Amino acid sequence: MLAADVLSRIAAELALFASVGFLLLGLNDLAVDIIYLTRRLWRSRTVYRRYRKAYASFFCFNKNPGFMAIFVPAWEESAVIAAMLKATLKRLDYPDYRIFVGYYRNDPATGAAIASIADPRITSVEVEADGPTTKADCLIICTTP
Incomplete structure (x- = not known):
């Protein structure tokens, strides 16, 4: 062949x-x-x-967009969390929102830094577990009553 x-x-x-x-x-x-x-x-x-179709522009340009919740998990963030929250409050152009900041009970410095921001739109949530855990675990604890 x-x-x-x-x-x-x-x-x-x-x-x-x-x-x-x-x-x-x-x-x-x-x-x-x-x-x-x-x-x-x-x-x-x-x-x-x-139902009519929902487009992203409906939510962006809606006259009454509704309440928005922002969840921030924090672990050993005492050096930056206060500045971040102040900047967010200053820059976020939205009428109705609340920021929930989760911190761990064995991280009192971060809790004190969050408490130093006296604003009704910020809610600090103490996680009943010792940190650090995962960010998702901290967020789940922030959302449970």
Whole structure:
């Protein structure tokens, strides 16, 4: 057998393998497109007949945007937390919000720094666990009554 025949058979096998790969990946893309179009058709027939579409501009330019809560988990932030809160209060141009700052009971310096900012929009929340834990753990404790 000649080297040219061997190389052509190898190329044919590789082309077959590649074509099967393209076919499978194309079917995957087709499935995603079908799911998207089905969902869009379903929403246009059911949901958007009852409710109007929500666009981001509705929330940005709404005359009465509503209350907003900001959660800040803090651990050993006594050097920067007061300056950060002052800057946030000064720069945040929003009418109705409250900042909840979670700090740990074994970090009294951060609690004192938060307490030094006397503003009704800031609420300090002492976490009943010794820190540090994860930021998510601190936020969960801030949100539970």
